[in-house]
Amino acid sequence: MGRTLPSITQAFLQEQESFARFRRALRRSDQIALDDLFASARQHLAAAGYAAHALPFETFLLCMLLEEHKEVMRLRQHVEQLLARKE
């Protein structure tokens, strides 16, 4: 409504759509992992919009990486706790 540019959500959906052929050719188990990646990028749409980057997909990739790293940090902490308990 009255916007010149697509909103960040629209941009996100377009990017996701553009990988439809890629996704189709993936194995079922990989498709689920890919969907997870997109879902994790979606959690940061507000920040991606505020960034107003000319190539939004770069921002989305960074969002995915961010969520992956959060997961790594969480797991690392978990492992360290487990190891500490063993000793």
Next chain:
Amino acid sequence: MIVTGWLLDVFTTEITNGVVLWLLGEDGQRYRFEHTFLVTFYVAGPPERLRALWRFLQSQPESVRLSRTERRDLFAGPMTVLAVEVSRPAVLPRLFQMVSQAFPDLTYYDADIHIALRYSAAHRVFPLALCQIEADENSEVKAIQALDTPWELDPAVPPLRILTIEPDTDPGHAAPAQLIVSYDRCRYSLPLESAQALIAGLRATLKRYDPDLLLTTWGDTWLLPLLQKLSKEQNWPLPLNREPVSSVIHRKEHSYFSYGQIIYRGRQVCLLGRWHIDRHNAMLWDDYGLDGVLEMARVTGLPVQDAARLSPGTGISSMQFLTALRQGILIPWHKHQAEHPKTAMELLRADMGGMIYQPIPGLHRDVAGIDFVSMYPGIMVRFNISPEVPRAQDDLTPAPGYPGLVPQTLAPLLKKRLEFKSALASLSRWDARYKPYQARASANKWLLVTCFGYLGYKNARFGRIEAHEAVTAYGREALLRAKEAAEELDFTVLHMYVDGLWVQRADCQTPRDFQELLEAIRQKTGLPIALDGIYRWIVFLPSKVDARLPVPNRYFGIFQNGTIKVRGIEARRHDTPPFIAETQMQILEILARAPDADHLPDCLPAVAMLVKKKIASLRAGRIPLEDLLVSQRLSRELQKYRTPSPAARAAIQLARVGKQTNPGQRVRFLLTRGRPGIHSWDLPKPPDPRTVDIERYEELLLRATQTFLEPLALSNKNCLF
């Protein structure tokens, strides 16, 4: 003669020289005055074209006075224009139409301003103002003076005489059999079958009671046109107007597109010297009622009948016109500021709305909802954002210079809104002032809300997209500063939505615990912020399509005082059948009884019982069919649907029996078994209750229940049902 009273109406007619005023005197009498009033429009353009216009106007039969004068354009500054003064205001629209067609190349100002606004600007009065009028023996006004202002919280209320007329059923649904007429303590019905008795009865009532307000349902679209037709057939005039003229003002129906929605406005019938308000055609009537309409008229300067039917957008531009007229600023007939060219990068940064986060889905305890108070209008006033004022270098610093047209117009309105807000907070809900205050505050709120949109609207006379963008940019900046302030104080920010945020910290449970944060935000942004309330618990719902995705505006929660707040769930949607919406709210009321989130599972048996009872009544056919109606808006014309939606299918059913529906109109229907799966409610043949698709409704009900139970981790379908 000197009379004090409330100004009911200002208008012109073909046979009067100036304007006609109707006044409700403090003595209870209704007075009619005339006031000589000259109106002027201005023209700018190349000198030789203006000379041609001068000659053209002098050859017209209507007497006009022409002069060269200097006026100020909001953007271009002072300029020399041709002033065309018309002695009879009623002539102006016709004359202007002729001129603008003959000289389309010239620029016109102040050409299409409502006569009531012109009068308001010239004499500093407004609809429903308490006025003192000095008049001669011919009721010609010598002097008029307002004794109050539109900004009073408690203006003296005029003792209005209200006559209510409504048919016994929705005329779009079935043919009504009688009209129910009520006023003061009288109430009677008039059968529609005898036109003669009907007209005679109404005529007598109108003459005897002489109402100030004719309050109807379906009056614009059905009742008044019908009464006029009957009165004509019977050859018996019906004094609908108080002004001694027989013709009323008709406006045609139309559909338009606004905020991503098609809106339908039915035709309108306005009266002279007396108001007609159709509850079904009045804008936002359900929201603020008569108190809100009168408030709207007082602050916008538009006559009550227009105020009742207008969109708040027209209201706010009227207020801007008043500011402009009073300061001698020209009001262009058409907007002529184009958008400045921007680079792609500038556009990318500027063309954004408010900041909307994705919340952390799930159940959260002891969450504070904090809101900036009237954020966008507050930004416009505080930082002097106006189309003609250049933007400050940094965000969240006031633009230098004298306040612009928009902040000037808004400042008193914003002040009044804040006064209403604090008055409401201190009043008990049972106080007699509470409801009218709330209605009037709501009218003010609508005006403030639309003002922001109007800055960016392509046809707004004083709009400019850059100013609109500045407001959202400041809004984003303020919200981010609020987030930073919260995180510095170790709060977790669960969600942010344009002008509000939801925060949580383990040791914060009472309003006092959040004061430090509020103060920090106030200091960092310069904008007023308030605690909306503390939720005992709140649930941010994930997307219905994919449970992994959070969605910004779907949540429900219970404040510490037990108040329920919901957004985006079925009960809030206009298309949800009342039966489903009502059940959902009842479930929430049960959940609200839990003293804290840990006790939510204790509510489960009560919820299960309620839902079981509801399903039993549904199956037994004990739910009235009206409560099962789905109500959806038609989004386009029927032939433009590729695959007709249920609403379109219902409209097709109606079209077959000759009932036309327009885009933007709501269609009500039942879900039925088999094809076409729906039964339009407004068909002449009533639906067979046995065809109602009980299973569909059960499914909707269970889904509506799951909306609550699933995220609360209470869902165990088997144990529940």
